[in-house]
Amino acid sequence: KGQIFQSAALLLGGASVFCGYETYQGNEKFYSNILMPTVHALFGPEMAHNLAIKALSYGVVPKKQKQEFDRLPCKVFGLEFSNPVGIAAGFDKHVEAVGGLNKLGFGFVEVGSITPLPQDGNDKPRVFRLPKDKAVINRYGFNSCGHQDAVTRLSKNISGETILGVNLGKNKESLDATKDYTEGVLKLGTYADYIVINVSSPNTPGLRSLQGRDKLKNLCTAVVAAKNQLPNKPPILVKIAPDLTDHDKVDIAHVVVQSKVDGLIVSNTSIARPESLESSNKTERGGLSGEPVREMSTKLVADMYKLTHGNSGATNLIELLMEAKVTENVLFVGKVPIVGVGGIWNGKDAYEKIRAGASLVQIYTSLIYEGPPVVNKIKRELNELLEINGFSNVSDAIGVDHK
Ligand SMILES: Cc1cc2nc3c(=O)[nH]c(=O)nc-3n(C[C@H](O)[C@H](O)[C@H](O)COP(=O)(O)O)c2cc1C
Incomplete structure (x- = not known):
C-alpha cells in the first residue's frame, strides 16, 4: 500500500513539475492542448478572464514572451510600433493589465x-465558449469602471512602454451619445496614443445605429473637434461591425474621410449565426467572435480599403458611391489606415488581413483558446510569411491583394 502511495505521489509530483515548467516556458502546444483546456474545464469564461487579468496585473507571464522580429516594426498614425499585433478591446476593460499585456509581446x-459613468453591464452569465467552433459569444454590455476610475489608473499605471489605445463606449441609459464620446475624448484623450469610438457593440441598445450616415457624421465631427482641443491630438479611430450592408460601408467611408477620422477598426463581434456553428451555446444572445467571423471581417477590411484607398476593382461599391453622389476624389484622398480584427489564430490569418488592407491587427478570442504563447506564434509566423513572399517589412504587404 505504502509503495503505491509513494509511486502515486512521485507521479503527481513529476507531473506538477512538468506542468509548472511548461507553463513557465510558454510552450505553445502545452498551452493550447493541455493548459487552456484544463483552465476551461475548471473555470467559467468570466472567472477565467478575471483570473487572467489578475495574473497580468501582477506581471505574471510565461518566460521570454516579448520577442521581436526584423520585418515587423512599423509606423502607423505617426506612431512607431515594435510589431503590428495588438490586444483588442474588451480584454482589459478597466485598465488593469497594460504592463502584463506589454510583457506578452x-x-x-x-x-x-470605457463608459462615462461606472455601470455593471448585463446579468451573468454573459460570456459563453463555443469550443467546437473556436468561438465565443459575449453580451457583457459595457461593464465599465467609468471615466474617473480609468483616469486614476491611466495616470499612474502607464509606463509609456507600449502604445496605448483607449476605446470609448456610451452608458446604456445615456440619451446623448455624442456627449458621452466627446467627454471620453476630453477626459481620457491625454493619456491615449489613439482613441477608438466604438459604435459597433451589439450589446448596448441603439449603439450600432450610430453607424448610420447622419448620426455618424455628427458624432465624428464632434469627436474630432474635441480631440483638436487636446495638446497631444490623438488619432481617432472608428470601430465598425461586420454585419454592414454595402450602402452602410459606402456611407461610413464617406463620413470617415470627410470628417477627418484617422482610422478604422474592422471589426467588432457579429450578430450573425453562421450555419456552420456546432456548439450548444450557439443560440446565446450577443456578439460572436473567433474563427467564424474571420472571413466576414477580412472581407470588410478589403471593402473599406477599396473605398478609402481608391481601387477600381471594387466595381459594385464604386457604383454605389456614384449613386450616393460621392465623387471618387472626395473619398480616395483619405487613405484611412485599418486595424484588422476577427478570428486571427496564426500568422497566415494576420497576413491575409494585412494583404486585404489592414495596417495593424488585433486578437482576442484566440488568446482565450491558445493562451499567451499565441502572440509570439502569430508574430513569428507572420515574419516568416513576409520573408517567404519577399517583403522586407510588413508595411510593404498592406493591401497587396488589390494591386
Ligand atoms: C468577451 C469579449 C468582450 C469584448 N468587449 C469589447 C468591448 O468592450 N469593446 C470593443 O470595442 N470590442 C469588444 N470585443 C470585441 C473584440 O475587441 C474584437 O473586435 C472581436 O472579438 C473580434 O476579434 P476576435 O475574433 O479576435 O476575438 C469583445 C470581444 C469579446 C470576445
Whole structure:
C-alpha cells in the first residue's frame, strides 16, 4: 500500500513539475492542448478572464514572451510600433493589465470600452465558449469602471512602454451619445496614443445605429473637434461591425474621410449565426467572435480599403458611391489606415488581413483558446510569411491583394 502511495505521489509530483515548467516556458502546444483546456474545464469564461487579468496585473507571464522580429516594426498614425499585433478591446476593460499585456509581446494595447459613468453591464452569465467552433459569444454590455476610475489608473499605471489605445463606449441609459464620446475624448484623450469610438457593440441598445450616415457624421465631427482641443491630438479611430450592408460601408467611408477620422477598426463581434456553428451555446444572445467571423471581417477590411484607398476593382461599391453622389476624389484622398480584427489564430490569418488592407491587427478570442504563447506564434509566423513572399517589412504587404 505504502509503495503505491509513494509511486502515486512521485507521479503527481513529476507531473506538477512538468506542468509548472511548461507553463513557465510558454510552450505553445502545452498551452493550447493541455493548459487552456484544463483552465476551461475548471473555470467559467468570466472567472477565467478575471483570473487572467489578475495574473497580468501582477506581471505574471510565461518566460521570454516579448520577442521581436526584423520585418515587423512599423509606423502607423505617426506612431512607431515594435510589431503590428495588438490586444483588442474588451480584454482589459478597466485598465488593469497594460504592463502584463506589454510583457506578452503585444505591439499595442487597447483598453476599454470605457463608459462615462461606472455601470455593471448585463446579468451573468454573459460570456459563453463555443469550443467546437473556436468561438465565443459575449453580451457583457459595457461593464465599465467609468471615466474617473480609468483616469486614476491611466495616470499612474502607464509606463509609456507600449502604445496605448483607449476605446470609448456610451452608458446604456445615456440619451446623448455624442456627449458621452466627446467627454471620453476630453477626459481620457491625454493619456491615449489613439482613441477608438466604438459604435459597433451589439450589446448596448441603439449603439450600432450610430453607424448610420447622419448620426455618424455628427458624432465624428464632434469627436474630432474635441480631440483638436487636446495638446497631444490623438488619432481617432472608428470601430465598425461586420454585419454592414454595402450602402452602410459606402456611407461610413464617406463620413470617415470627410470628417477627418484617422482610422478604422474592422471589426467588432457579429450578430450573425453562421450555419456552420456546432456548439450548444450557439443560440446565446450577443456578439460572436473567433474563427467564424474571420472571413466576414477580412472581407470588410478589403471593402473599406477599396473605398478609402481608391481601387477600381471594387466595381459594385464604386457604383454605389456614384449613386450616393460621392465623387471618387472626395473619398480616395483619405487613405484611412485599418486595424484588422476577427478570428486571427496564426500568422497566415494576420497576413491575409494585412494583404486585404489592414495596417495593424488585433486578437482576442484566440488568446482565450491558445493562451499567451499565441502572440509570439502569430508574430513569428507572420515574419516568416513576409520573408517567404519577399517583403522586407510588413508595411510593404498592406493591401497587396488589390494591386
Ligand atoms: C468577451 C469579449 C468582450 C469584448 N468587449 C469589447 C468591448 O468592450 N469593446 C470593443 O470595442 N470590442 C469588444 N470585443 C470585441 C473584440 O475587441 C474584437 O473586435 C472581436 O472579438 C473580434 O476579434 P476576435 O475574433 O479576435 O476575438 C469583445 C470581444 C469579446 C470576445
